[in-house]
Amino acid sequence: MKIVVTGGAGFLGSHIVDLLAETYPKAQIVVFDKLTYAGDLRNLEDAEQKSKIDVVVGDICDQSLCRRTLSRADLLIHTAAESHVDNSFGNSLEFTTTNVLGTHVLLEACRFENVPRILHVSTDEVYGEIPSGSAHEGSPIMPTNPYSASKAAAEMIVHGYWKSYKAPITMVRGNNIFGIRQYPEKIIPIFIMKLLSGQKLPLHGNGKNQRHYVSAPDAARAVMTVVEKGELMQTYNIGSNEEYSNLEIASMICAQFGYDPKDWIDYVADRPYNDIRYGVTADRISALGWVPKRSVKDDLPAIVNWYKKNGYRYSGFG
Numbered sequence: 001m002k003i004v005v006t007g008g009a010g011f012l013g014s015h016i017v018d019l020l021a022e023t024y025p026k027a028q029i030v031v032f033d034k035l036t037y038a039g040d041l042r043n044l045e046d047a048e049q050k051s052k053i054d055v056v057v058g059d060i061c062d063q064s065l066c067r068r069t070l071s072r073a074d075l076l077i078h079t080a081a082e083s084h085v086d087n088s089f090g091n092s093l094e095f096t097t098t099n100v101l102g103t104h105v106l107l108e109a110c111r112f113e114n115v116p117r118i119l120h121v122s123t124d125e126v127y128g129e130i131p132s133g134s135a136h137e138g139s140p141i142m143p144t145n146p147y148s149a150s151k152a153a154a155e156m157i158v159h160g161y162w163k164s165y166k167a168p169i170t171m172v173r174g175n176n177i178f179g180i181r182q183y184p185e186k187i188i189p190i191f192i193m194k195l196l197s198g199q200k201l202p203l204h205g206n207g208k209n210q211r212h213y214v215s216a217p218d219a220a221r222a223v224m225t226v227v228e229k230g231e232l233m234q235t236y237n238i239g240s241n242e243e244y245s246n247l248e249i250a251s252m253i254c255a256q257f258g259y260d261p262k263d264w265i266d267y268v269a270d271r272p273y274n275d276i277r278y279g280v281t282a283d284r285i286s287a288l289g290w291v292p293k294r295s296v297k298d299d300l301p302a303i304v305n306w307y308k309k310n311g312y313r314y315s316g317f318g
């Protein structure tokens, strides 16, 4: 079995590769990654203890490389993306190039190479702001920033391939994902790295924006649950009930260092648009037997320790 993981040297991708290496140690696992600032081959070290990992360094916008990499593949798991909302307010065209054009090029390569199973990773942010309650998979797509707009546009390409070619794609839309190996630009690792380097936590706006959190190992398990048991041409939310405001996250991280949040938080200018809350129902994936097993609360001490040991990797962080 040949399994290609785009973005496999990134955060979520590397956790998926960990799970693949453990579950299918005899498969040919191919990481296809451009190694942007967010990708790091050291993220594959755990998986490499369990299985051989082949690495193709390249861009998913490169058509001939996509075809060569996907030749005779049995499964494509597509996680590669420009993934940070804040960056998307600056260089949004790069988001459209990788997230939309890159997805299109990959799907076209899969079509020519007859890849029989494709898992496309999307985000709960495509629903836009959900001030209360939960979006289900049929809820309207209403993105509010260039990142989520590019992810929504990629979903439209998927939809077109479903309708036109009955392309064997399944899609997942995840909550915020947390865990080790996340580049310190997202809220949890950047706050940990700031405190490790003696700096205050820059909290957007009033800190009241709410997010739900799923651990990276749980998200990887969700992806594989959908690959193994999900229906083709179907979408599955990956969601938890663990919801925190950004201020609560900042306070939890301060607590790990024994710091009083009042002394360690700097309120900074908000994003041009900052969704107050996202919320999804995960009933559909729960029916396949997936439930989250981990929590920010329980995992935070180990995550802080990981950044204490490995923070040197991110010399140019933030």
Ligand SMILES: NC(=O)c1ccc[n+]([C@@H]2O[C@H](COP(=O)([O-])OP(=O)(O)OC[C@H]3O[C@@H](n4cnc5c(N)ncnc54)[C@H](O)[C@@H]3O)[C@@H](O)[C@H]2O)c1
Pocket: 006, 007, 008, 009, 010, 011, 012, 013, 032, 033, 034, 035, 036, 037, 038, 039, 040, 058, 059, 060, 061, 078, 079, 080, 081, 082, 083, 084, 098, 102, 121, 122, 123, 124, 151, 173, 174, 175, 176, 177, 178, 182, 183
């Ligand atoms: N992190 C989250 O909280 C979260 C939540 C929901 C959904 N997602 C989605 O999950 C996926 C992975 O997110 P992440 O947080 O792991 O991202 P990440 O930024 O940590 O990793 C992205 C990876 O993609 C690679 N990449 C970027 N552009 C590429 C290109 N043109 N060609 C090949 N490789 C390229 C990078 O080198 C990196 O290894 C994304 O599709 C994202 O939209 C993430």
